[in-house]
Amino acid sequence: MTAATANLVELRNLKVAFDGVQVLHGIDLDVARGEALGLVGESGCGKSVTWLAALGLLPGKASVTGSVRLEGRELCGSPRSTLEQVRGGRIAMIFQDPSSSLNPVLSIGRQITEALAIHRGLRGEAAKTEALRLMDMVGIPDARRRFDLYTHEFSGGQCQRLMIAMALAGKPDLLIADEPTTALDATIQAQILDLLIRLQAETGMALVFISHDLGAVSQVCERVCVMYAGRIVEEGSVAQLFSSPRHPYTRGLFDAIPRIDGPRKRLIPIPGTVPNPKTLPQGCAFAPRCSRTTAFCETSPPSLLPQKDGRKLACAHPIELAVAGKAERKVPEDLLQ
CATH class of the missing domain: 3.40.50.300 (P-loop containing nucleotide triphosphate hydrolases)
Structure with missing residues (x-):
């Protein structure tokens, strides 16, 4: 081969x-x-x-x-x-x-x-x-x-x-x-x-x-690609993305999952709506819905780049691995089985 x-x-x-x-x-x-x-x-x-x-x-x-x-x-x-x-x-x-x-x-x-x-x-x-x-x-x-x-x-x-x-x-x-x-x-x-x-x-x-x-x-x-507005924004193994999502959009998807174990908690929805393809933002398409947006995000669309841990990511301000691993809202255990 x-x-x-x-x-x-x-x-x-x-x-x-x-x-x-x-x-x-x-x-x-x-x-x-x-x-x-x-x-x-x-x-x-x-x-x-x-x-x-x-x-x-x-x-x-x-x-x-x-x-x-x-x-x-x-x-x-x-x-x-x-x-x-x-x-x-x-x-x-x-x-x-x-x-x-x-x-x-x-x-x-x-x-x-x-x-x-x-x-x-x-x-x-x-x-x-x-x-x-x-x-x-x-x-x-x-x-x-x-x-x-x-x-x-x-x-x-x-x-x-x-x-x-x-x-x-x-x-x-x-x-x-x-x-x-x-x-x-x-x-x-x-x-x-x-x-x-x-x-x-x-x-x-x-x-x-x-x-x-x-x-x-x-x-x-075994491997997952996360897409948003016609682009791949994060790619990695199931273990990586499900335990420590780094793109704010990926994290938002997990935060919106209801849990059947533990005390009841209000779901955390992703604010806003998916942009119309005819009127996409000049920079990152997720910027209008993202809590980590800066002026740079609004003008510069990110490229999907390899990361040190082997995944690929398209984000100028990703969630740090240490923070993602210690987040209060963890991925439901039944999704990791």
Whole structure:
């Protein structure tokens, strides 16, 4: 393995604009083979757009620039035929609402076997056998009897499992899970998380887990990137970010988490609102909401820079490690399990 292909996927200076309005401002991100990477942040920060852009799935009005490399092979600007080979075959994506992603007029078996035909050339009885194996793998009971059923005949949790089965049909090297547990109740959420953890261990695929749920991220991921207003503002291991967040925005996310242990305390919300992409501040996008803002922050956008402890940070006035470690409001222990 050469240094140029040490990572499975490399994003460099990835920018996206819609009708001239910039929504991604130069994303640099690596995904190593077999790792589980979490992507967190408020709605609209660019988590999903990053990977839709990487796969060429944004609408025609979107302008995408930068570099997206899969094992050193450039995808950004590649012809549609090249991207169609990558989607599903090398990189698969599952979405937060399976009911809008599954075809209601085709049986589940038909949809999975179509994916197998496209990505692995399997047809007939061989495709059906493999489809049943995938349904069993993701925990669909009595798969053979339910092979010819339709989407409306499955529960929400089972539909999400079927989406995962379809994503696995091409034996992808990377699975992108975009808010896969949002519409599910707590019990089913836990089952889907356990399923993703097990499948990653069994297949060796890399996983990008996009979520608002910091607890879920702590269970599934090894490394986390925090996004705000189209930029990555902090990146590090789960242990680093969950025990000692250094960016004020990351700390704000943890301060807003309710605790179920100990005495009741008022939550500490992040003041203000996410800025409109059309009217972003001149300097740091988080400056209007940050208690550590100075005049420098209001005029100079920070760069994402490596830190001594191995994480990356985009902040002129980060929280000192000693202070973060001794903060009165600690991260709930259940998130660190």
